[in-house]
Amino acid sequence: MIHAPNAVARLRDQREDEGIKPIQARGWRAPRCRDCRVIQSHCLCAWRPKVESRSGVCLIMTGKEVFKPSNTGWLIADVVRDNHAFIWSRTDTDERLLALLNDPQRQPYLVFPGEYVEPSRVTHTVTPDGGKRPLFILLDATWTEARKIFRKSPYFDRLPILSLLPDRLSRYRLRRSTRSEHLCTAEVAALCLELAGDSDAASALDAYFDVFSQHYLGAKQQREVNVSTPAHAELLPFIDAAPAVPA
């Protein structure tokens, strides 16, 4: 292993130790890398960026999401050094999550669409006071699950809601030529980092997400890894040594 496991990897390991197993998806018999979850021939580990950021992230996940090889919260935790992840439970709240939300060094923002929230709680900018470091709380779940988590977690009630404005979202889509209407968790996190002024981490995460998608799809479609793509080039400044291009 060349990297320390991120918070999502530790959650997965912990679930496995408790005897909880992922539901095996069909057609995924090939062995996966433990550290990046991609099929070994398309391993992403050499492309994991090293980048500084002031912001931290805290992923609130469902038990299923932790095991999904396509989960993109994992990528955020790879890029942002100050990363935390919790499995949400309505009845059993992790004390460490509450401690994190109450940390006087941090300013937590719950990232959620503003139209579902009382307007007085909504903000569109990241301006922590007193030199606090932003902590982005991301609900890494399906939309239905995310709404439920939002409604049934009283400890979130006092947090400001960071809502990404539609014009920012559409500019982001244009710039990245994202085809899907909904941004995935990694893309939302990249926008949050950008808002916080962590532009290196934002660029690294965007490029890392693209590289992940290419490796993941390449493995699925049994295509050779192509590391000569624009996304790989964008990542180069953030990795220690360029991985060897296979002949």
Ligand SMILES: [Zn+2]
């Ligand atoms: Zn790997």
